[in-house]
Amino acid sequence: MRFVDQDITAGICAWRIWLRLAWIDIQQRYRRSRLGTFWLTLSLAVTIGGMSIVFGGLFGQDIKAVMPYIASGMITWMLILGIVTEGCTVFISAKGVIMQINLPLTVHVMRHLMRQAFMFMHHVLIIVLVCIVFSVPPTLNTWLIVPGLILFFINGLWIGLLFGLVCARYRDIPQVINSAMQLIFFVTPIFWKPVFLMRRQYIIHVNPLFHYLEIVREPMLGVAPTMTNWLVVIVFTVAGMTGTLILYKRFHNRISYWL
Numbered sequence: 001m002r003f004v005d006q007d008i009t010a011g012i013c014a015w016r017i018w019l020r021l022a023w024i025d026i027q028q029r030y031r032r033s034r035l036g037t038f039w040l041t042l043s044l045a046v047t048i049g050g051m052s053i054v055f056g057g058l059f060g061q062d063i064k065a066v067m068p069y070i071a072s073g074m075i076t077w078m079l080i081l082g083i084v085t086e087g088c089t090v091f092i093s094a095k096g097v098i099m100q101i102n103l104p105l106t107v108h109v110m111r112h113l114m115r116q117a118f119m120f121m122h123h124v125l126i127i128v129l130v131c132i133v134f135s136v137p138p139t140l141n142t143w144l145i146v147p148g149l150i151l152f153f154i155n156g157l158w159i160g161l162l163f164g165l166v167c168a169r170y171r172d173i174p175q176v177i178n179s180a181m182q183l184i185f186f187v188t189p190i191f192w193k194p195v196f197l198m199r200r201q202y203i204i205h206v207n208p209l210f211h212y213l214e215i216v217r218e219p220m221l222g223v224a225p226t227m228t229n230w231l232v233v234i235v236f237t238v239a240g241m242t243g244t245l246i247l248y249k250r251f252h253n254r255i256s257y258w259l
Contacts, residue, residue, distance in 0.1 A: 007252070008157075011106020018107050022114035041122045048074050048126065055191050064134045071130045072220040073190040075123045076213050081181055082116040083156040088174040090164035095259045105252065109160035113153055127220050139222035148215035148225070155212070155237050158244040165251055168258040184209055208236055 011018075048071045056066035087109070091098065094108040130136070167173045187207065194204050204210045211232040218225045 007104045008106045011104035011110055014104065014107050015110070017103070018110040018114055021107075021111045022118065025111070025115055026118055040119065041125060044074060044078065044123055045126050048130075051191050068127070068130050068134055068136050068221055069193070070191050071127050072217040073213065075120070075127055075220070076216045077185065077188070077190050078123060079116060079120045079152065079216070080209060080212060081185075082119060083113070083152070083159060084163070084181060085174070085178055086112055086116070087156065087160040088163045088167040088177055090160045091168045091255055091259060092164075092171075098256055098259060105255065106157075106161070109157060109164065112160055113156045116156070117153070131220075136221060141222050141224040142219050144224060145216055145219035148219060151215065151233050151237060152212070155233075155240060158237075158241045161248050162240070162244040165248060165255060168255050169251075188213060208232060 048067065051074070052063055052067040052070050055061075055070070056063045090108050090112045091105065094111070097103065098105070098108070131138075163173075163177070167177075184207070187204075188209055189204055190213065205228070211229045214229040215225045215233055218229075
């Protein structure tokens with residue numbers, strides 16, 4: 001366990017390395033593009049606009065109520081999706097660096113999380129604009145987005161270590177998780193509201209991603225998440241980190257061979 005603690009601590013402390021690497025990743029991905037990373041933000045904004053018009057009409061709701069809800073939900077979902085799906089390939093995509101440079105493996109996970117943070121900061125511009133246009137004022141509850149995001153990135157750490165390790169060994173797992181996330185997108189209230197389930201609202205509460213979604217989406221709209229949302233996320237955070245440390249201690253030294 002001592003090596004695991006040292007790896008995680010040293011990796012987090014090497015912030016200059018993973019911060020710079022994450023920024024280089026963003027620059028290379030959109031090299032020679034005039035809009036750069038804002039292409040993804042523009043694409044997401046168009047998607048949100050289209051979904052708001054379609055589902056607002058489908059559910060008979062005013063677009064002024066629908067668009068802020070869908071915008072906050074989609075922005076939060078894109079962060080969740082990036083943390084999970086790219087976390088699966090965090091070691092595979094860093095194979096060249098891992099095989100040549102002796103760095104704490106946690107550096108590669110932090111690099112991945114910082115990329116997601118950069119993209120999230122771009123996407124937040126959408127909800128800011130939507131809230132201004134549709135007069136959704138910030139409240140004291142808006143500050144709750146800070147602990148929500150902190151929990152997101154703590155979870156992102158163990159997800160990157162765990163999923164990255166498992167997917168380095170079993171290369172079919174990333175495809176399975178990608179398919180699962182596509183299904184979960186439709187059964188999670190991102191573009192539809194829980195009240196539409198009427199007496200079956202209990203179904204969404206067994207979906208842990210719903211609670212993760214709420215602790216960031218609700219503050220964006222000036223609403224406080226429920227205590228149940230916080231408790232579920234905290235329980236999964238503690239359980240996930242504990243299980244990951246156990247598995248990571250046992251199999252971390254095999255990652256380079258699996259790559």
